[in-house]
Amino acid sequence: MTLLTILFALLFYVATALLVGGVGYKIYVYSRTPAPLKIPTTPAPVTQSGVALRLAREVVFFESLFKSSKWTWLFGWLFHFALLLVVLRHLRYFTEPVWAPIVLIQPLGTYAGFAMVAGLAGLWARRFFVDRVRYISTPSDHLMLVLLIAIGLTGLGMRFVAHTDIVAVKAFMLGLLRFDWQPLPADPVLLVHLFLVAALMAIFPISKLLHAPGLFFSPALNQVDNPREARHVTAWATGAPKPAKEA
Amino acid sequence: MAFELNGKVYETDEEGYLVNLADWDEDAAKYIAGVENVEMTENHWEVVNFLREYYNDYQIAPAVRVLTKEIGKKLGAEKGNSKYLYELFPYGPAKQACKIAGLPKPTGCV
Amino acid sequence: MAAAPFATPQLKGYPVIPLVQQGAMAHSKPFVASAPIQKALGFPEELVENWQDKAIAKMGELLGKYRSLRVYMDTCVHCGACSDKCHYFLGTGDPKNMPVARQDLMRKVYRRYFTFAGKYFPWLVGAVDLTKEVLDDWYSYYNQCSECRRCSVFCPYGIDTAEVTMAAREIMASVGQGQKYSNEIIGKVHRIGNNLGIPAKALENTLEGLEEDTKEATGVDVRFPLNVKGAEVLLVTPSADFFSEPHVESLIGYAKVFHAAGISWTLSSHASEAGNFGLFIGNYDQMRDISMRVREAALELGVKRIIVGECGHAWRVAYNFWNTLIGPFDFLDQRYPVPQHICECTYDLIQRGALTFDREANDGRIITFHDSCNVARASRMGGMPGGQFIIPRAIIKAVANHFHDMAPETIREQTFCCGGGGGLLTDDLMELRVKGALPRMEALKSVVDEHGVNFMATICAICKAQFSKVLPSYGFEMEMIGGVHQLVGTAIRLGSPK
Structure with missing residues (x-):
């Protein structure tokens, strides 16, 4: 067991704990914070299933972003769905035997890496070339894109340029899951790739990546438009004093 | 804020409306009208x-x-009609005429 | 007026997204509420000594009370989708009028005091201390947001800058930095019953005058009842409807509708205001206390229905919040929506054939409709989503022959604010109001040029007052603006004169 293996094993346990614990905590806070008033952005669905559909359209199609800016939508959607395919494809390194759907998307998943980097490049370009977006960009906005692009490029590098010992990597990952640590190959590109992924996981709950869970808690999107039909009542706003005449 | 005419001090708010209704007199009205470019x-x-x-x-x-x-x-x-009133008080009869008359500014969606 | 002169923007034939001009509107700020005004609402009379601590504590309190604020502070990814959607940015080019940048004024303080990244790596995420300069920026730019929610329509996470603006104004008022226009008006509502401060006696006199005028114009005894116990309907309408042109024309329209349909109705001097500026300053208690007057009046007068007149933000509060704030309404007739918009009422009567019109009476008008932001993006009419767009247009088409919509990207849920909403309809913000009206004025110009439109109907007292003021700046006639029920009142048949 090399020091490297131990370090990366610990790194992934810590990163996973931060990701799950941090995002779990944020979701807990969001769900416990009351929404005292009905504020759906209208026109809004008038039923709960309508709201589910509205959220689904936002998650799957980025509907509002499409209305807003076609370029941002194109790059953003390309990046997110390529990332989804890439992540799904990576499940093959965590499952044995590999699930059939994951086997099926393997060819798509490998090339999705290019689409992902292209989408990210487009998003990054906007931060330089659109003066409004340049104005609002902070160092962390740039670094987040650098991080994702670096993860994508190192991944593509291992897939298409300098192959890493993927069988050993899979053994390492399965070992992490089974608490039976296996040696990690000392391939520098692999180590950079893994380190950056762990970093991404760790900063998820303290960064703007919270937009992923946040979307589902946005009152403007997730409330049913039925204030006249159903009295909306929440913790601190309830018990509003009755008018003097009734008391 | 305030302005002074013939030794009398007229207190106004930030927008030039008299603070005290009772302060008003014709001199004050002429003065405010002058500031507003209204010839009485x-x-x-x-x-x-x-x-x-x-x-x-x-x-x-x-x-x-x-x-x-x-x-x-x-x-x-x-x-x-209000068109004529706007001719007299171009900034709007409600606000400008009230100001010259020493009344408080009408507030709200006006 | 003391304000520095400024140039009204040129109307272009097509929308242009301006280049960022930093600081272009940094000088714009409304008068700060004076000590007596603040005191009347229970706010500190001036900026308190330890305002910074108090403000941060208040922010913490609001983060715990409003899920919207809590989630919206975390969720923004700076994608820029909203950056060209605010009428104030389009009209001024000031980057802090981009919704994302406006939110960031608070977000960077939130990050500094409430997040790990901002506490330890402020430079990385743009976190800053709450200094006096930051507070001044807040006061300037949170009073350049009309809380119109247009940005929220385009945000992939639904982030609503209005929620952030309301929280910022609430924080500022709580440390003694309230806004004069809104807070003075709220004080008048508590003291007298309406935004304008019209006492009961003056209201009575005004309504009697309107009865005379209407009799003279139509030969029919149309009543404008006040404080009538046992009436079926309590009409709650903005006090500008009693006071101003063209607002009063819509009031006459409502009265004619009730008359023609044989509905007994009344106004109330206790609840002589539909508007609720508690919304604008983000203060829940103020909003509830102002609303409570309506419940009290309804119980006192023993009415069966509550109908709300043409007022955009009032309809938001009434439709979305009244049930929560002052409900339940089990004492009212459940066969009608509670509350009901005057347009819903008129529309139903038209559908039932209870009203008839001489549409030719409006033939001199070529009409377009300006969707008011709070109706369009923060409420509904009728039973279907989008009824708030369908119903007013259906009424206009029922009472007039010539109607043309403005460009689709400027109406319905994408409508542009008039430029005076959200507590900004004050003379000290005239430059902002004129420039903020630019996108609407451009859309209007297109239909004026193309169809000869000469009348823009709307259902909001603020829109009416704002357009009356800014239309002339853009070379249009002030009389172009009016209410939907002004058109109804022109065409409605009242039966034979007595």
Whole structure:
């Protein structure tokens, strides 16, 4: 067991704990914070299933972003769905035997890496070339894109340029899951790739990546438009004093 | 804020409305009108005097309809409309005429 | 007026997204509420000594009370989708009028005091201390947001800058930095019953005058009842409807509708205001206390229905919040929506054939409709989503022959604010109001040029007052603006004169 293996094993346990614990905590806070008033952005669905559909359209199609800016939508959607395919494809390194759907998307998943980097490049370009977006960009906005692009490029590098010992990597990952640590190959590109992924996981709950869970808690999107039909009542706003005449 | 005429000090708010209704006199009205680039004619005075009378009775400036009707009676039907009042007080009869009449500024969606 | 002169923007034939001009509107700020005004609402009379601590504590309190604020502070990814959607940015080019940048004024303080990244790596995420300069920026730019929610329509996470603006104004008022226009008006509502401060006696006199006028114009005894116990309907309408042109024309329209349909109705001097500026300053208690007057009046007068007149933000509060704030309404007739919009009422009567019109009476008008932001993006009419767009247009088409919509990207949920909403309809913000009206004025110009439109109907007292003021700046006639029920009142048949 090399020091490297131990370090990366610990790194992934810590990163996973931060990701799950941090995002779990944020979701807990969001769900416990009351929404005292009905504020759906209208026109809004008038039923709960309508709201589910509205959220689904936002998650799957980025509907509002499409209305807003076609370029941002194109790059953003390309990046997110390529990332989804890439992540799904990576499940093959965590499952044995590999699930059939994951086997099926393997060819798509490998090339999705290019689409992902292209989408990210487009998003990054906007931060330089659109003066409004340049104005609002902070160092962390740039670094987040650098991080994702670096993860994508190192991944593509291992897939298409300098192959890493993927069988050993899979053994390492399965070992992490089974608490039976296996040696990690000392391939520098692999180590950079893994380190950056762990970093991404760790900063998820303290960064703007919270937009992923946040979307589902946005009152403007997730409330049913039925204030006249159903009295909306929440913790601190309830018990509003009755008018003097009734008391 | 304030302005001074003939040794008398008139306290105003940030927008130039008199703070104390009772301070108002014709000199103050002429002074405020000057600041507003309004030259006071007899018809201007009719409006200003009616505003003050109405305010005395009702503690509020008259609604535009009430004002136009009254001015129509006093100055002739052809002048009883808000277009004419805007000719007299280009910034709007409600606000500008009230200011000159020493009344508080009408607030709200006006 | 003391304000520095400024140039009205040129109307272009097509929308242009301006280049960023930093600081272009940094000088724009409304008068701060004076000590007596603040005191009347229970706010500190001036900026308190330890305002910074108090403000941060208040922010913490609001983060715990409003899920919207909590989630919206975390969720923004700076994608820029909203950056060209605010009428104030389009009209001024000031980057802090981009919704994302406006939110960031608070977000960077939130990050500094409430997040790990901002506490330890402020430079990385743009976190800053709450200094006096930051507070001044807040006061300036949170008073350049009309809380119109247009940005929220385009945000992939639904982030609503209005929620952030309301929280910022609430924080500022709580440390003694309130806004004069809104807070003075709220004080008048508590003291007198309406935004304008019209006492009961003056209201009575005004309504009598309107009865005379209407009799003279139509020969029919149309009543404008006040404080009538046992009436079926309590009409709650903005006090500007009593006071101003063209607002009063819509009031006459409502009265004619009730008359023609044989509905007994009344106004109330206790609840003589539909508007609720508690919304604008983000203060829940103020909003509830102002609303409570309506419940009290309804119980006192023993009415069966509550109908709300043409007022955009009032309809938001009434439709979305009244049930929560002052409900339940089990004492009212459940066969009608509670509350009901005057347009819903008129529309139903038209559908039932209870009203008839001489549409030719409106033939001199070539009409377009300006969707008011709070109706369009924060409420509904009728039973279907989008009824708030369908119903007013259906009424206009029922009472007039010539109607043309403005460009689709400027109406319905994408409508542009008039430029005076959200507590900004004050003379000290005239430059902002004129420039903020630019996108609407451009859309209007297109239909004026193309169809000869000469009348823009709307259902909001603020829109009416704002357009009356800014239309002339853009070379249009002030009389172009009016209410939907002004058109109804023109065409409605009242039966034979007595």
